[in-house]
Amino acid sequence: MAGPPPKPWPTGTVEQLEPLVARVLAPNPSPYTYTGTQTYIVGAEDRIAVIDPGPDDPRHLAALVDAIGGRTVAAIMCTHTHRDHSPAAKPLAEATGAPIVGCAPLVLDDSGPRADASFDRTYEPDRVLLDGEGMTGPGWTLTAVHTPGHTSNHLCFALEESGALFTGDHVMGWSTSVVVPPDGDMGAYMASLDKLYGRPDRVYYPAHGAQVDNPRQLVRGMIGHRRQRENQIVRILSEGPLTAADFVPRMYKGLDPRLAGAAEMSVTAHLLDLERRGLAGRSRDVWTGP
Incomplete structure (x- = not known):
């Protein structure tokens, strides 16, 4: 598990990663979230998608509204419903009029050690995506890739036009994913790693930590670990x-x-x-x- 990079971190700042992908870092660093949750904005024209809106923090919500800048949000898409990923979906939907799309709702009483690992009880999607289903906008297509293990409802999202995969908490470069029973399942997690290893994705954009430019090499190492x-x-x-x-x-x-x-x-x-x-x-x- 790598330590965080030196401060200052780009919290609240829009970082353009490639023509169709921008990133905004939430102010929720911790030993489990690294420098914080990274929300991704997909699309270059007036109709975009927001992936993993993050915690319900007024500072982060304001930063996201500024980053959206009046554009139409086609979908607010959540990889899973841990409290550092999905709670901002509801207030962002109220602010933008966008539907909440992505993983299925899931509520469990979490007895684990992570304060941020309890499930978001406010999450109410307008549409649940099955494996292979997706959303489209001008110049972009996001396809759901079902990757249970970290949670049973975890999805990744593939950006078909650029070969990028938004991996949520399933694969991160700075740390292995925490698998917490009863919902977290190691057998399912390993099967999902095998599934990603068989894909041709060019780059991973995780919810925490730096982008992964050698995806299959990293996944192979994680399986071995x-x-x-x-x-x-x-x-x-x-x-x-x-x-x-x-x-x-x-x-x-x-x-x-x-x-x-x-x-x-x-x-x-x-x-x-x-x-x-x-x-x-x-x-x-x-x-x-x-």
Whole structure:
């Protein structure tokens, strides 16, 4: 997990990344959001799309309205409904008259360690996109790519004209995605990584951190990293019964203490996947080998 770049960060500033893509950084940095949530504006003419509007923060909403600049918003599109991604959809829709389009609504009681990982209970899409469905505007086409794992409702959006993929939290260059059960699912996450590895996307624009210019190389490395973690867990399990928390100090050397809970949930996600495959067992909170 990489540390954030030196300040100042371009919070609230419109950054033009390519002719059809601009980015606005929200003021919500944290150990889990890096420098903050990145909202993307797609389109170069008078009809645009907004991807991952971010937190319901008046400063970010004002920055987005300024960036839109009176243009028509064809759709406000959300990759998933964690609270750092979708809550601004409703006020932005009220400000622009745009429909909310994208992932399905999902509300769970989150018992995990992340304050920003509870689900957005205000999210009410006007249209849910299935895998392969999309939105169009002048010179742009965005196609939904279903990528469950980080959450069960996670979507990426492919910009067909430029080969860009907006990856939300599924793939990020600065960190691996946190997979938090019960909604987060490691088996589904790995299958979604395999799905992206088979695609020809030119560049990834994640919701946190820098763009990824070598997508397939990064995804291949992420798959390998997860397999290494899995093998590590199987090896530790062979030494005797353990709780999920017992794995963390043995697997994550030098871990920021603020991330210990997230690491435990990631281990739990791996253990649940191993259990489904007959490679681990448990009695209450204690895990054993098969």
